Amino acid sequence: MTLHKPDGRIVEKGEPVRQRVLDGAERLLRSGKAEFSMRDLAAEAGVSFATPFNQFGSKAGIMHALSGRRIETMTSRYAAASPPANSARRVRLAVEVAVAVMLDEPAVNRAVMGSIGTAGPAQADALVRSTAYWERALEGEPGMPGPAEPFVKELPRQLAFAFRGALSFWSAGELPDAELGPAALAIADTLMLHVAAR
Structure with a gap:
């Protein structure tokens, strides 16, 4: 949404300005400025100092929104990849x-x-978003009566926990880039084998 001020200035509102703020945050992170201030971010995004606060509440809120961007990218790429049966x-x-x-990156x-x-003041929804991503991979999976049924229902959430665990070691520098994929696949395979064995 674009508003025209009485002095002739054009001010963006809503989603476009949110995306500008997020784009600015990504540019700062890309340049190695993980400790950027909200004033740094406002200058990078070309918005007023108050805008990042108005849109996201805090820096933590911005980082959670960036996490959400990653999950959205995963979801769109997965959908475009013609998932197997x-x-x-x-x-x-x-x-x-x-x-x-x-x-x-x-x-x-x-x-x-x-x-x-x-932990921070931002309302976190990473678990909900991540669980929804793994639910897509299990869409159409028939129910499994018997002992396995409760586990199958929880499987998307368990996959979310497992992937987040691998990411935590990776983000801390304990897991090299080349080992992230094999580690994440191994734990996912283990969970799927556990279901199949029940």
């Missing part, structure tokens, strides 16, 4: 897509993960 293969594809997104994504890994 077999659920185990779909989950492996979802892992490969998610890892590729994170490795597109490792320094930026490590900073995002490091930030959202600490």
Whole structure:
């Protein structure tokens, strides 16, 4: 939405300005400024000092929104990849897509993960978003009556926990870039085998 001020200035509102702020935050992270201030961000995004606060509440809110961007990218790439019929293969594809997104810009994504890994005033929804991503990989999976049924229902959430765990070690520098994919695939395979064995 664009508003025209009485003095002739054009002011963006709503989603366009939110995206400008997020784009500015990504540019700062890309340049190695993970500790950027909100004033730095406002200058980079070309908005008033109050705008990032008005749109996101805090720096933590911005970092959570950047995390949400990553999950949105994962979801769109996964949908475009023609997922296979077999659920185990779909989950492996979802892992490969998610890892590729994170490795597109490792320094930026490590900073995002490091930030959202600490408690803050922002309303967090990373678990909800991540669970929804893994649910897509399991769409159409028939119910499994018997002992496995409760576990299958929880599987998207368990996959979210597993991938976040691998990312936490990666973002802390304990897991090299080259090992993130194999580690994430191994834990996903283990979860899927556990379901199949029940």
